Amino acid sequence: MGENVLDTKNALILAAGELFAKQGFDGVSTRMIAEKAKVNLGAIHYHFGSKEKLYVETFSTIAAEGKNFCLSEILETSPELLKTPSGQAEIIREVVFQFFRDLFEFSRRDWKKRLIIQELLHPSPIMPTLVGKILKPDNEELADFFLVLSPAKTRSEAYAWADMLYAQGFFYLMAREPLAVLRGAENMGEDFLRTVAATTARSMILLAGLPLPANLAF
Amino acid sequence: MGENVLDTKNALILAAGELFAKQGFDGVSTRMIAEKAKVNLGAIHYHFGSKEKLYVETFSTIAAEGKNFCLSEILETSPELLKTPSGQAEIIREVVFQFFRDLFEFSRRDWKKRLIIQELLHPSPIMPTLVGKILKPDNEELADFFLVLSPAKTRSEAYAWADMLYAQGFFYLMAREPLAVLRGAENMGEDFLRTVAATTARSMILLAGLPLPANLAF
DNA sequence: GTCTATAAACCGATAGAC
DNA sequence: GTCTATCGGTTTATAGAC
Numbered sequence: 052m053g054e055n056v057l058d059t060k061n062a063l064i065l066a067a068g069e070l071f072a073k074q075g076f077d078g079v080s081t082r083m084i085a086e087k088a089k090v091n092l093g094a095i096h097y098h099f100g101s102k103e104k105l106y107v108e109t110f111s112t113i114a115a116e117g118k119n120f121c122l123s124e125i126l127e128t129s130p131e132l133l134k135t136p137s138g139q140a141e142i143i144r145e146v147v148f149q150f151f152r153d154l155f156e157f158s159r160r161d162w163k164k165r166l167i168i169q170e171l172l173h174p175s176p177i178m179p180t181l182v183g184k185i186l187k188p189d190n191e192e193l194a195d196f197f198l199v200l201s202p203a204k205t206r207s208e209a210y211a212w213a214d215m216l217y218a219q220g221f222f223y224l225m226a227r228e229p230l231a232v233l234r235g236a237e238n239m240g241e242d243f244l245r246t247v248a249a250t251t252a253r254s255m256i257l258l259a260g261l262p263l264p265a266n267l268a269f
Numbered sequence: 270m271g272e273n274v275l276d277t278k279n280a281l282i283l284a285a286g287e288l289f290a291k292q293g294f295d296g297v298s299t300r301m302i303a304e305k306a307k308v309n310l311g312a313i314h315y316h317f318g319s320k321e322k323l324y325v326e327t328f329s330t331i332a333a334e335g336k337n338f339c340l341s342e343i344l345e346t347s348p349e350l351l352k353t354p355s356g357q358a359e360i361i362r363e364v365v366f367q368f369f370r371d372l373f374e375f376s377r378r379d380w381k382k383r384l385i386i387q388e389l390l391h392p393s394p395i396m397p398t399l400v401g402k403i404l405k406p407d408n409e410e411l412a413d414f415f416l417v418l419s420p421a422k423t424r425s426e427a428y429a430w431a432d433m434l435y436a437q438g439f440f441y442l443m444a445r446e447p448l449a450v451l452r453g454a455e456n457m458g459e460d461f462l463r464t465v466a467a468t469t470a471r472s473m474i475l476l477a478g479l480p481l482p483a484n485l486a487f
Numbered sequence: 488g489t490c491t492a493t494a495a496a497c498c499g500a501t502a503g504a505c
Numbered sequence: 506g507t508c509t510a511t512c513g514g515t516t517t518a519t520a521g522a523c
Binding site: 074075077078171172173174178179182183186187190201203204205207208210211212214215217218219221222223225226228229232233234238242243246247249250253254257258260269 | 435
């Protein structure tokens, strides 16, 4: 493939990904994609065969990316944190804050997580693949971590605990517009998102029976 | 208006509401609505003028309903609970469990909350009205309650606390299919939803600095 | 008020010139 | 590979008979 071919394909994937992430598969037409990518309408079917195959392709760029959060990195670089309750609490705090930073801080280019959520909300045939290859490893890792901290808890409780991170993140990512109407856009800025991250971290630390770190104490 | 007119309009609103709640505005065609309501396609435009106006009408039936949760009822019927920390914790537990019961137990007829969430996820011009008239009163009441329990906390922290209830409920309501794929449908039954409700209640009680009730202790 | 038939616009996809 | 023009299908909405 020549460079210009890759340029066209990449421009289409980028434009399609951003649009699908914002408005969902049904809410985007091939004409909107072609216009945003500044390529001809026919190029979509020439390069990808169909709108649906282009949609699938937008996810292949996501699969190449890393994990959704940084639990395993922390455990590798700072294994000593696992030895004390306050260290364990610090791990949770860092994972939660890193997750929220990824979700919100670079919102200009982060259509990828929105795209994943759109697929979860309106599943297509590729949803099982997305869940199995991208979400499951992260999710099991997080639930396992909870069971290390609290061996007496059940696996269901570990799942409910791990889900809190996603539930909170998804809620603020997808409901920002109504929340801005509900409380005013000036109350939905970075300060509030930090408060949300802190609240989520406190919640998960307390549920694990750990002490609140000093930087999260009330 | 004659009875049969009301019958036709109500049948259309009911059918449209259920379909919109499940598949969103764009995912439902007027033909699907007419077929489900067992009326003629033309009746939609005769009685409502357009698909969008029918969509708006489905929300007017929601506005007539009561609150999203039962905090004020509990405070009226059992004001003595407010006097002790364990009573305050019991209030939170009851509000959370009632909210989850409403969301999941009667899933056959409870398309209304799903419809609200669909509108929040894909806002239309009526979103501000929905937020102001239906969500805001409940939301302010819940945040105010938190500030009664913890007067030293900020209003932002109260909002982040109140949001936990919605975030958890919305997540499990909208992401049930991917979660069933992720963990198996047999692990997503009523037992797990009770675990989720208990986890949410524990979380909000602990964040308010209250003791866990006996029926929520680990 | 209810129905059929159809208009007008949009959609995804394709054929064919270049 | 890129473009224009268009097909076949679906959509919302409407006109007109009954």
